Amino acid sequence: MSDDGDGAGGLVLLVVIGVALAGGTWYMHQGQQDAVREHEPVEATVLSTSIDRTDEGADDDREVTFSPVVAYEYEVDGETYRSTTVRPAGMEKAYDGEREARAFLAEYEPGQQVTAYYDPAAPDEAFLVRETTGGLLRFTAVGALAAVLGVGGLLVRALGL
Numbered sequence: 648m649s650d651d652g653d654g655a656g657g658l659v660l661l662v663v664i665g666v667a668l669a670g671g672t673w674y675m676h677q678g679q680q681d682a683v684r685e686h687e688p689v690e691a692t693v694l695s696t697s698i699d700r701t702d703e704g705a706d707d708d709r710e711v712t713f714s715p716v717v718a719y720e721y722e723v724d725g726e727t728y729r730s731t732t733v734r735p736a737g738m739e740k741a742y743d744g745e746r747e748a749r750a751f752l753a754e755y756e757p758g759q760q761v762t763a764y765y766d767p768a769a770p771d772e773a774f775l776v777r778e779t780t781g782g783l784l785r786f787t788a789v790g791a792l793a794a795v796l797g798v799g800g801l802l803v804r805a806l807g808l
Contacts (some may be wrong), residue, residue: 655804661797668790686735686764686774691721693759694729696752698745712741713748717755721763723770730763732774 699714720729734740742748755761755775765773 655801658797658800658804662794662801665790665793665795665797669787669794670790686766686777688762689721689723689765689773691719691761691763691773691775693755693757693761694718694720695757696755698748698752700745701741712743713745714741715748715751717752717775719755719761719763719775721765721773723765726770728765728771728773730771730773732772734776735764735774 695718697716699716701712701714703710703712715733716731717733718729718731720727722728740751742751761775763773763775764777
């Protein structure tokens, strides 16, 4: 068995990727939490709804997703704003099936009054669904696990175990 350092390089890379993944997703999660906590409610009017279909991948491995779009307007301090942001911090949800996307849109009929949440420091930024996505924390955990495994591997190599 040669000790050319290739294994150590891979372990260092695992640590770097793990830390970057954990840190980046934790930062995005905190952005969502801050938005949910700090944005103020405002009455909004639904203007229109639609579904964006996205096709990705090659013919044999094509993935199709459906993203609900809700256009709405709201007023803050006498100024009218328009938005299509549904969830905080840009964490829009895409559905695997069109039926699920339509079910989500059933809650938003054009002309309907709904509650939106706007940023008092930037009133042109708003969203409709006041919740965070738990998926980010799963990626944070995966990144942290990768970093811990990488550090553990480096320790094993350094101690010659």
